Amino acid sequence: xxxxxxxxxxxxxxxxxxxxLIIGYGSTHYPFRTEPIVIKQEDQADALVWNPFxxxxxxxxxxxxxxxxxxxxxxxxxxxxxxxxxxxxEDQIKxxxxxxxGLSCPGLVNHEKLQKQFPQASPDDFQWKxxxxxFHGEQIDPGLLLEETCLRCRYPNPLEYDQLIGEPxxxxxxxxxxxxxxxxxxxxxxxxxxxxxxxxxxxxxxCYACRNSCPLxxxxxxxxxxxQPQWVSPAATPSDNFLFHLVRTMHMAxxxxxxxxxxxxxxxxxxxxxxxxxxxxxxxEQFQFEAGTDQESAAPLLTYRENDPGxxxx
Amino acid sequence: xxxxxxxxxxLIQWLRTHQKNFLVTExxxxxxxxxxxxxSKEIKNIKEALFLxxxxxxxxxxxxxxxxxxxxxxxxxxxxxxxxxxEARAIYEVLDRVFLQPSETExxxxxxxxxxxxxxxxxINPEPTCFCHLVGGNPYWTxxxxxxxxPFHDEYYLETNQSEQFDIMKKGTTLNKxxxxxxxxxxxxxxEKTNQEKLPEEVPQGLYDLFEDQEWEDLSWKCLNCGACTxxxxxxxxxxMNAEGRLKGFQLKTWDSCMFPKFxxxxxxxxxxxxFKERVRQRVLHKFSYFPLRExxxxxxxGCGKCIEICxxxxxxxxxxxxxxxxxxxxx
Amino acid sequence: xxxxxxxxNIYLPRLFRIMEIIxxxxxxxTFRLDLEGENSSHLPGQFAELFVPGVGEAPISITSSPTxxxxxxxxxxxxxxxxxxxxxxxxxDRLGIRGPYGNTFxxxxxxxxxxxxxxxxxxxxxxxxxxxxxxxxEKRNQFKKVIILYGARSPQDLVFKxxxxxxxxxxxxxxxxTVDRGDDQWKGTVGLVPNVLxxxxxxxxxxxxxIICGPPxxxxxxxxxxxxxxxxxxxxxxxxxxxMKCGLGKCGRCNIGPYYVCKDGPVxxxxxxxxxxxxx
Numbered sequence: 069x070x071x072x073x074x075x076x077x078x079x080x081x082x083x084x085x086x087x088x089l090i091i092g093y094g095s096t097h098y099p100f101r102t103e104p105i106v107i108k109q110e111d112q113a114d115a116l117v118w119n120p121f122x123x124x125x126x127x128x129x130x131x132x133x134x135x136x137x138x139x140x141x142x143x144x145x146x147x148x149x150x151x152x153x154x155x156x157x158e159d160q161i162k163x164x165x166x167x168x169x170g171l172s173c174p175g176l177v178n179h180e181k182l183q184k185q186f187p188q189a190s191p192d193d194f195q196w197k198x199x200x201x202x203f204h205g206e207q208i209d210p211g212l213l214l215e216e217t218c219l220r221c222r223y224p225n226p227l228e229y230d231q232l233i234g235e236p237x238x239x240x241x242x243x244x245x246x247x248x249x250x251x252x253x254x255x256x257x258x259x260x261x262x263x264x265x266x267x268x269x270x271x272x273x274x275c276y277a278c279r280n281s282c283p284l285x286x287x288x289x290x291x292x293x294x295x296q297p298q299w300v301s302p303a304a305t306p307s308d309n310f311l312f313h314l315v316r317t318m319h320m321a322x323x324x325x326x327x328x329x330x331x332x333x334x335x336x337x338x339x340x341x342x343x344x345x346x347x348x349x350x351x352x353e354q355f356q357f358e359a360g361t362d363q364e365s366a367a368p369l370l371t372y373r374e375n376d377p378g379x380x381x382x
Numbered sequence: 383x384x385x386x387x388x389x390x391x392x393l394i395q396w397l398r399t400h401q402k403n404f405l406v407t408e409x410x411x412x413x414x415x416x417x418x419x420x421x422s423k424e425i426k427n428i429k430e431a432l433f434l435x436x437x438x439x440x441x442x443x444x445x446x447x448x449x450x451x452x453x454x455x456x457x458x459x460x461x462x463x464x465x466x467x468x469e470a471r472a473i474y475e476v477l478d479r480v481f482l483q484p485s486e487t488e489x490x491x492x493x494x495x496x497x498x499x500x501x502x503x504x505x506i507n508p509e510p511t512c513f514c515h516l517v518g519g520n521p522y523w524t525x526x527x528x529x530x531x532x533p534f535h536d537e538y539y540l541e542t543n544q545s546e547q548f549d550i551m552k553k554g555t556t557l558n559k560x561x562x563x564x565x566x567x568x569x570x571x572x573x574e575k576t577n578q579e580k581l582p583e584e585v586p587q588g589l590y591d592l593f594e595d596q597e598w599e600d601l602s603w604k605c606l607n608c609g610a611c612t613x614x615x616x617x618x619x620x621x622x623m624n625a626e627g628r629l630k631g632f633q634l635k636t637w638d639s640c641m642f643p644k645f646x647x648x649x650x651x652x653x654x655x656x657x658f659k660e661r662v663r664q665r666v667l668h669k670f671s672y673f674p675l676r677e678x679x680x681x682x683x684x685g686c687g688k689c690i691e692i693c694x695x696x697x698x699x700x701x702x703x704x705x706x707x708x709x710x711x712x713x714x
Numbered sequence: 715x716x717x718x719x720x721x722x723n724i725y726l727p728r729l730f731r732i733m734e735i736i737x738x739x740x741x742x743x744t745f746r747l748d749l750e751g752e753n754s755s756h757l758p759g760q761f762a763e764l765f766v767p768g769v770g771e772a773p774i775s776i777t778s779s780p781t782x783x784x785x786x787x788x789x790x791x792x793x794x795x796x797x798x799x800x801x802x803x804x805x806x807d808r809l810g811i812r813g814p815y816g817n818t819f820x821x822x823x824x825x826x827x828x829x830x831x832x833x834x835x836x837x838x839x840x841x842x843x844x845x846x847x848x849x850x851x852e853k854r855n856q857f858k859k860v861i862i863l864y865g866a867r868s869p870q871d872l873v874f875k876x877x878x879x880x881x882x883x884x885x886x887x888x889x890x891x892t893v894d895r896g897d898d899q900w901k902g903t904v905g906l907v908p909n910v911l912x913x914x915x916x917x918x919x920x921x922x923x924x925i926i927c928g929p930p931x932x933x934x935x936x937x938x939x940x941x942x943x944x945x946x947x948x949x950x951x952x953x954x955x956x957x958m959k960c961g962l963g964k965c966g967r968c969n970i971g972p973y974y975v976c977k978d979g980p981v982x983x984x985x986x987x988x989x990x991x992x993x994x
Contacts, residue, residue, distance in 0.1 A: 087552040096696045096698070097437070097510075097698070097701070098511070098690075098696070101695075101696050102696070103604060103695050103696040103697055104604045106603055106604075124695055128606070129604075228567045233680055271426075273426075273435060273613045273637075274609075274612075274613075274615045275608050275609040275610040275612075275614075275639075276607075276609060276642075277606065277608035277694050279570075279608040280607055280608040280694075281606055281608070281694045281695075286708070293642070293643075293644055295795060296795055297577065301624075301628070301634070302436075302622060302624060302628060302636045302638075303435075303436035303632075303634055303636050304436060304636070305436065329694075332694065333606075333610070333694035335610040335613075335614055335692035336426060377412065378493045379431070385782050439723065439725040439726070440723060440725065442728045442767035442768070442810075443767075444767070444768075448729075448807070448808050449729060449767045449807075449808050450729075451726065451727060451729060451765075451767065451809070451810060453723050454723070480810045480964055481964065486724055486962050486963075486964075487722075487724070488964070489723050489724070489725060489726075491721065532980070552915070586753065590972075593991050594991075619964070619966065620965055620966035620967070621727065621959075621960070621964070621965045621966075622959060622965070623725070623767075623770075623960065623965070624770055624957050625765075625767065625768055625769055625771075626899065627768065628768040631767070631768060633765075635725075638966075638967075640966060645967060646957050646993075647748075647957065647965065648956075648957050649772075649793040649794030649795075649797065649957075650793055654970075654992075654993040654994055655993060662991065664969075664993075668966070668969060671972075672969060672971060672972045675972040676972050677847060
């Protein structure tokens with residue numbers, strides 16, 4: 069139902085030449101997977117889809133058009149719209165070049181959870197309605213299926229859009245589940261946290277899928293690839309991996325929009341989103357700031373205020 | 383060629399006896415979890431056993447007002463490696479050809495390879511992402527030096543040329559005539575499927591001729607240019623060498639990826655592959671055109687589908703190749 | 715399967731002492747290494763990987779000829795991390811060498827032929843190995859006429875000035891020197907290499923082989939001029955520059971088309987270059 073609305077909107081945008089291209093989600097040959105697609109002609113718009121497997125953060129592709137003249141339409145969920153806001157604030161693209169097709173999102177489905185709960189399911193078994201999940205007509209607990217980052221989502225509705233598809237969500241998953249993503253970690257002692265993360269860092273192969281799927285990692289040359297000087301060794305040892313991830317998290321501090329694309333991209337299933345999300349939780353508490361939620365407040369790590377929290381100075 | 387069948391108990395017992403020296407790939411752990419023991423080590427990518435993610439080549443240090451280098455003598459204890467036919471093919475047909483060339487043999491790889499005994503598990507439930515037939519493989523592929531195990535009725539069929547390496551063969555009972563025929567028929571069916579589905583012979587040269595085609599730009603747009611596909615691919619063999627340590631250190635060899643922007647960056651600043659289009663094209667052509675043109679038609683891809691499975695944007699190399707292959711012969 | 719287990723570490727460099735450093739231009743130095751009684755086994759056209767411990771490796775073409783006994787010479791332009799580190803070395807320091815790698819100039823094809831060498835700037839370095847091989851007293855009569863055309867941006871950018879004088883004085887070669895821009899002291903020819911080629915060299919292209927090296931733009935226009943003069947693509951030989959690491963055709967970095975530049979090159983004929991994508 070949403071898809072036909074979406075396709076009509078897309079066709080009209082291209083027909084009226086409001087935009088030169090549309091970046092959206094398309095389907096693949098594999099039942100529960102979508103892919104990012106770019107559409108330049110009206111007849112290609114039939115390929116667009118919108119379903120709970122649209123996991124990529126499409127704002128990541130805006131960096132290709134930074135210096136071109138194209139007008140771009142972009143499909144944005146709540147978290148994606150926050151990413152666009154941050155990019156606008158950081159001067160990476162101008163608002164008048166964008167047409168944001170907002171999507172009211174009740175959360176994305178995690179493939180591993182899906183396999184576990186419903187190993188034989190096919191897409192036709194599911195109905196996705198705005199109020200929740202239905203499997204063969206019966207409502208199921210989204211907590212069983214949603215991505216971990218989605219269970220803690222505070223902004224299910226796009227904050228900036230030109231047109232919205234679907235009714236706005238009336239409640240956020242965070243309000244429903246009251247879970248903080250980091251509860252399992254916050255309960256651990258520092259030594260236990262170190263052990264836990266050391267194990268995860270042993271798995272990391274430094275493929276940079278997390279960094280490359282993030283819309284806010286748009287540096288021309290990443291510090292991890294610099295050789296003059298070399299900040300971190302290319303070897304995928306646990307200590308070098310730690311260094312890469314911790315420095316990247318610090319670079320994202322106050323800018324991460326908590327979309328979870330990094331975690332979904334990781335080929336070795338490291339819950340890597342927990343790192344920037346923890347930093348964002350701290351920033352929320354200390355600076356009362358959330359990235360991408362408004363165009364006015366200044367990013368905390370780029371500004372100085374006299375009353376900045378300083379209780380770590382002893 | 384010796385063959386036989388063993389009961390599940392006997393096989394599990396044998397695996398348990400050797401479990402400390404057993405490496406098992408993730409694909410096998412996923413397909414046949416009953417063959418995994420507590421102390422066998424699971425590796426995500428078969429090439430980790432031979433072509434390490436990072437490796438020391440030699441040491442150097444500054445002493446007595448001059449530089450000194452010291453060789454590192456590689457050694458490896460004997461181990462078993464259990465893998466699916468596609469992954470094993472990656473070793474025999476691709477990585478061995480690159481790293482074990484005579485007079486240019488890499489000693490580290492050779493030492494690890496020497497001590498490795500391959501156990502190939504016939505693949506009985508391929509995944510939607512698999513396409514081994516397309517590139518000349520099949521789910522019952524094996525090498526005479528390896529032990530081939532196939533789930534067969536309630537038992538396991540075994541086959542090898544090297545019975546002295548695999549003492550499980552002693553427990554094997556002979557198959558009767560109809561069982562032997564059944565195996566023959568299964569094998570034949572798989573080979574025929576490969577013959578039907580294999581990419582036509584003119585593909586390597588044909589893809590090369592399509593180098594300037596516009597389609598590469600459309601195909602490569604969504605690629606994130608991370609290295610996930612290359613790092614989880616069992617055949618990708620590109621590596622980097624860097625000096626690690628100032629006055630005392632070692633020459634470091636690490637995995638590298640042709641998808642990274644700095645892969646072909648010259649010191650002068652010139653980069654022959656500046657954008658994602660050139661790099662994606664390079665990856666496809668290297669596996670499906672350049673490698674076969676150099677290596678008598680052997681593809682640099684074994685069709686395991688791992689890259690398609692883990693790609694964050696579902697970039698599908700099989701679809702890409704099929705799309706370009708359709709264009710071969712249509713050029714004016 | 716039989717594995718060739720010589721246990722030889724193919725990546726281990728040997729260290730040799732720098733005998734002499736000759737400054738050529740503001741950013742090019744020639745390093746002469748003492749092979750301590752050994753003679754180099756390389757052939758003209760090959761390169762070696764030079765290793766500076768603590769910094770890294772760089773592929774540099776060997777500029778000395780194998781007929782020069784007991785020494786090895788490299789001309790290095792300071793461009794990046796490793797070459798800068800090499801420039802900071804002094805005489806008596808030791809430098810790591812791994813090699814020789816690459817294919818060679820096709821000596822058997824060039825034997826008994828007339829040879830036209832065209833070089834620009836530091837491009838003379840790889841050619842010099844072949845030139846000195848050809849000019850060696852024991853080899854000279856295996857080749858017929860020799861013309862060397864060498865040009866640089868300015869008189870300060872000429873390399874091997876100490877050797878050019880010797881070439882100018884020989885009577886068994888024709889030596890043409892030019893600069894793009896002269897200065898007050900310059901009394902020689904002024905002009906771009908491709909132009910000087912067209913104006914001064916009249917030869918029967920079917921009886922000559924041409925070996926060229928230089929900056930990409932010079933190669934492009936020189937090849938154009940040679941083709942206009944009637945040279946055939948298999949008779950134009952050049953050597954490519956490419957980012958390399960292992961030098962052995964394994965690491966994949968220098969792969970273009972079905973070739974590995976470090977193994978199937980760096981010497982290619984123009985005919986071969988016409989068939990590979992311009993990813994260099």
